[in-house]
Amino acid sequence: MTDFRSHRIPGHLPLRPHALVGREPLLLTASRLLRDRRVRLLTLRGPGGIGKTRLALEIAYRLSPEFERGAVWVNLAELRDPSEVAPAVAQALGVPSEDSTDLLTRLGPGSLLLVLDNFEHLAPAASDVAALTAGAPNLRVLVTSRTALHVRGEQEFPVGPLPLPAPNEPLLASPAVQLFVTCAQTVDPHFCLTAANEPAVTRICRLLDGIPLALELAAARLRVVPPDGLLSWLERPLEVLADGPSDGPHHGHSLRSTIGWSVDLLTAEQREVFAACGVFLGGFTLPALEAVTGKERTREALIGLVEHSLVQTAEGPEPRWRLLEPVREYAAELFGSLTETERLRERHARYYLTLAEQFHQTAPAYDEAWSGRLRADDANLTAALRWAVEAQRTLLALRLVRALGPYWDHDATQKHHEWLGQVLALPDVSDEPALLADALCALGVTSRNLQQYGEARQALQQAGDLYRQLDDAAGEANVLLILASVYSGAGEHEPALELFRRVEVIFQGMNHKRRLSEVANNLGVTYLRLGQLPDAFRCFERTEALSSELNSEEGLAFARGLLSWSAYLQGHKHIALPLALLAWEHMLRVPNALLRYVLLHQMAFHARDAGQLDLAARMVGCSDAMRISTGEPWDVCFAPFVKTLDAALRTAMGERYLECRTEGSTLRLEDLAPEVEAMLGHVLHASPAPEPLHPLTGRELDVLRLLVRGIPDKRIAQHLDISAATVSKHVSSMLGKLGVHNRVELARWALEHGLSGSSAS
Structure with a gap:
């Protein structure tokens, strides 16, 4: 051989x-x-x-x-x-x-x-x-x-970047962290991950997008600065990540030269489009890039940038691209050197204003597709608003902050509040009275949510005056509704109740069912604060009925969550539990930060009662982390119960409570959802309501179990393989047999008799 x-x-x-x-x-x-x-x-x-x-x-x-x-x-x-x-x-x-x-x-x-x-x-x-x-x-x-x-x-x-740290995994399971530590140990053999430096190391790896050369050059800087200091230096990574190995290729001596080597290979048109990419944060779509460049051949240039590995495809609700962060900084430097920088920034801002206003037109109906598009471009939306404020483009800033209000909602109360303050301080805001009134009204809402009641009253007073001057009766009535909730939150319940009744009459005259639902909900919360639980329950029933008429899943989620809480506080667990599960199912389909952290905390009481203390503690940690991220304090109707649960779990669990609570603070609600649903299902199964005596047929019960979950007739018909007309006949038959007046009362009867029909039960 x-x-x-x-x-x-x-x-x-x-x-x-x-x-x-x-x-x-x-x-x-x-x-x-x-x-x-x-x-x-x-x-x-x-x-x-x-x-x-x-x-x-x-x-x-x-x-x-x-x-x-x-x-x-x-x-x-x-x-x-x-x-x-x-x-x-x-x-x-x-x-x-x-x-x-x-x-x-x-x-x-x-x-x-x-x-x-x-x-x-x-x-x-x-x-x-x-x-x-x-x-x-x-x-x-x-x-x-x-x-x-x-x-x-x-x-x-x-070949892409090294995988970054994943949630709930050991830090050294991440190849990016492994490489950083390995390279750091070539500088200092004693370097290791500690509880003190883990957050900084994690953030460094994320900032550098897991790029091996960037991690190696960053680790070499540990000769002169510890991880915390290096993290602050990396605000400008191209200035810091230099002095690479002298025996490597010339373009590998620094991150800047490495990126520049690729940029030098571009055509003139590709370089212009690459520079324009520097205005974006967090990625972009092709229409966004075309809007900024104004070039007919932007797509061809983008293809070239992807070919040269300067631009990467990215995940999103529509085709999307991004630059690795050090590459984006290089592009941003090129962008800043262009003579037409301000004109391109304005194009960027106007593109995202249009996107936000298109979303605003869908409000108040929840649209997951639109929400997803805005979430993907959250950094660009913020950058557009920042430029509008800094450039004192008052009209653009007012329009943008108004359009972003429904998108931010409770998920970003503190952020929304701060931007409103900056926009309202711009010159010539009074030249746009309608937009100014909307901004002041929004400031009243965020101030209320942050329990800054004095600021809320002042903003709402100004907004009300403007709406009156504009002869905008709906806007003026909305101000009164928010003002009533401000009085209630501040503990001034009698004037709050009087104002709620006055506003209710106004919205009844307008036949404005959505606002009437909000009035009923706020009235119920006021009664919760007063400890008048039966009155609160009746108000939330009204909210539920109106939300059902409006086909508002978010409204049903809030109504049924608060109905469940009111029933729980009155000791009616056979009503509270099925309502809680229904509210939970609605909530998962309609993300809302306030709804999520409040409902999750309420579920923690059920977990505590069921003896699942570790789960209850994790739920408390997750809920509070979500709440803190919004900037909102606990509402006064929940705060005492939150403290009570905290004290009870701390006493029952000792040190383990803090461990589980801390673990929960690192979890997403989706991580906990299976355990929460299993817990609720177990509790419902363990203590079922007595079997009701009723005249309903088996098919009517099938329809009822689906109806009580808020499923419309067409979907019930598809599920049961019958026609929608037959579903309506079954509903009419049940109304007559049980002597109830509408579908909401029918659903209430089903809940009280343990016929929620939830899959988790």
């Missing part, structure tokens, strides 16, 4: 600089591809600093023994002309001439792995590489490049 080891090509592999971290899945896949005889050319494609060279080196070391003539490494970084590629390959192979015939002859029948590192700036030489792979059937070529070679038979292999 021939010993091919004695006939190895004289090329050699560079030394491995350090252990390769976090790339095992990529190594396995790339190795599998190169073992496939159908794959002749594999291109590791990715942005600068992403670790393509290091990955290729590890692949070469791993596969070299499997090739009869081993692996040959050719570093192309220092070459300047595509015509130099063939001579460089010939030299590595020990061929005296770069003639293609001589090269193919020298390669012979033995298998060989040829690695071409840093190919992106030598694109015209791709045809030479293709000719080699075509003429030498046992040759495998592995290329590292920021762009694809675009030749037949090429297999592209995208």
Whole structure:
């Protein structure tokens, strides 16, 4: 048998600089591809600093023994002309001439792995590489490049950043953190993760988007600054992440030079579009980029930027792209140097104003698709508003802050409040009285939610005066409704009740059912504050009925959650539990921060009562973390009970309470949802309501169990495989048999008799 080891090509592999971290899945896949005889050319494609060279080196070391003539490494970084590629390959192979015939002859029948590192700036030489792979059937070529070679038979292999820390996993499970720690230990062998530096290390890895070169350069800065200090320095990463290895390629000495190497390869039009990308935060869509650039060929330029690995695809409700954060900073620097910067910023702001106003038109109906679009562009919306304020574009700022109100809602009360203050301080706000009135009204709401009642009254007084001058009766009535809730929150219940009754008459005259639902809800909360629980329950029943008429799932979620709480406080758990589960199901479909943290805390009482103390403590932690993120204090009708539950769990659990509560504060509501639903289902199953005596048929019960969950007739019909008309007949029959007047009373009867029909029960 021939010993091919004695006939190895004289090329050699560079030394491995350090252990390769976090790339095992990529190594396995790339190795599998190169073992496939159908794959002749594999291109590791990715942005600068992403670790393509290091990955290729590890692949070469791993596969070299499997090739009869081993692996040959050719570093192309220092070459300047595509015509130099063939001579460089010939030299590595020990061929005296770069003639293609001589090269193919020298390669012979033995298998060989040829690695071409840093190919992106030598694109015209791709045809030479293709000719080699075509003429030498046992040759495998592995290329590292920021762009694809675009030749037949090429297999592209995208290389992305290292995975970042995932929630609820040990920090060292993240390859990005592993690499940072490994590199830090080359600077200081005693460096290790501690409770003190873990938050800073996590944030550093996230800020640098898991880019290996950026992590290595950042770790090297630990020679002069600890992680907390480094974190603050990384507000401008391109200034900090320099002085890389002197024995590496010239474009790897700093993060700036690495990115600049790619930018230099762009066409003039691509560079202009790349600079425009610097105005975006958190990513962008193609329509947004086109609106900012104003160029007809923006899509073609975007394709080129993706080809050069400067722009990455991103997740979102529609096609979306982003720049890794250090690349975005480079683009932002280029953007700042443009002569038309302000004009492009205004285009950016106006695009996102249009997006926000389109969402605003859907309010008050909840639209998950629109909400998702705005969530994806939250950073851009904030940047647009910041520019409008700083540039003193008062009209644009007033319109934008109004449009964002329904989107922010309770999820960002403190943020909304601060922006309103800045916008209202702009010059010439009085020139837009209608927009000014809306902004003052919104300030009244956020001030109320933050329990800043003095500021709320002042803002609402001004808003009411403006609405009166504008002859806007609906706006004036809405101010009175909010003002009544301010009185109630401040403990002035009698004037609050009087004002609620006055406003109720106004909205009845307007037949404004949504506002009437809000009046009933606020009245119920006022009665909760007064401890008048039966009166509160009746108000929330009215809210439930109106929300059902309006087909408002959010309204039903609030109404049934508060009905459940009122029943619980009165000791009527057989009513409270099924209502709680229904409210929970509604809430999961209509995200609202206030609804979520209040309802989750209420569920914690049921978990405590069921003896599931660890779960109750985690729920308390999760709920309070959500509440704190909004900036809102606990409402006075809940605050005493929150303190009571806290004290009871602390007494019952001791130190474990704080452990579980802290764990809960790191969880999302979605993480806890399965346990909460299982707990409610267990409690409902363990203490079912007595089987009611009733004249309903089995099919009527089937309809009732679905109706009580707020499912419309058409969906009930589909579920039961009957017609919608038949559903209506069953409902009419049940109303007559039970002597109730409407569907809400029918649902109430079902709940009181344990017929909620929830899947969790």
